[in-house]
Amino acid sequence: MLEERQRSLNHFSLYRFKDAYWALPEEERRKSLGSWLSDLRRASPMVEVFQVFPAGADADLLIWCATPLEGTAATASFFTALAGAINPFRGLIEPAKILWGYTAPSAYSQARSAQEIDPFAGERKAYLVVYPFVKTKEWYLMSQDARQGIMNEHMRLGKGYTEISQLLLYCFGLQDQEFVVVYEADDLMQFSDLVRELRGTDGRLYTERDTPLYTAIYHSADETRSLW
DSSP: OOOOOOOOOEEEEEEOOOOHHHHOOOHHHHHHHHHHHHHHHOSSEEEEEEEEETTOSSSSEEEEEEEESTTHHHHHHHHHHHHHHHHTTTEEEEEEEEEEOOOOSSSSSSSOTTBBBOTTSSSSSSEEEEEEEOOOOHHHOOOOOOOOHHHHHHHHHHHHHHTOOOEEEEEETTSOOOEEEEEEEEHHHHHHHHHHHTTTTTGGEEEEEOOOOOEEHHHHHHHHHHOO
């Protein structure tokens, strides 16, 4: 029987600062950004801020919000509160990409992994990598035993990189992808080594899409205001 645990909604949004933001005096930019982040923290039980640019050109910031799921109305309440926090600043900050989904027990492991990310732990690693993930039709047409064998190899490799943590979000029927895959690491070179190894496993044959990748750097709120 799969382990019971509190499920959560995790929301990753990437933002670009508009020309109107950069046209403001520096102190007004700091105040606007600080007010926006304060409103986000009132809207969501967990908010973390990450730098994207210049690691990527599509966005400046990545915002990770999360909320526990308690009742069927929790998702609507979360999105309503989030919209209320974001919309007043849309003249300055433009959403570039949104990825979100729900946590759920793994179909391939009975116990919770020690490497599984707890969104509410209060401690973050230096780097965050987020990407959408879609498997092929052939994957779902295989037997559970065949898929389990392939996933066993995948999990064995991952366990060899004990300092890298992962969060898998399920979004079947909710967005264009089936999963959102999230990694936290303190060493990006080590993370790249893990991904290179995973490319050589049988599971790669059943990957339809796992891009675009977003690599981000963790910052406290004060560091974020100073940077931007």
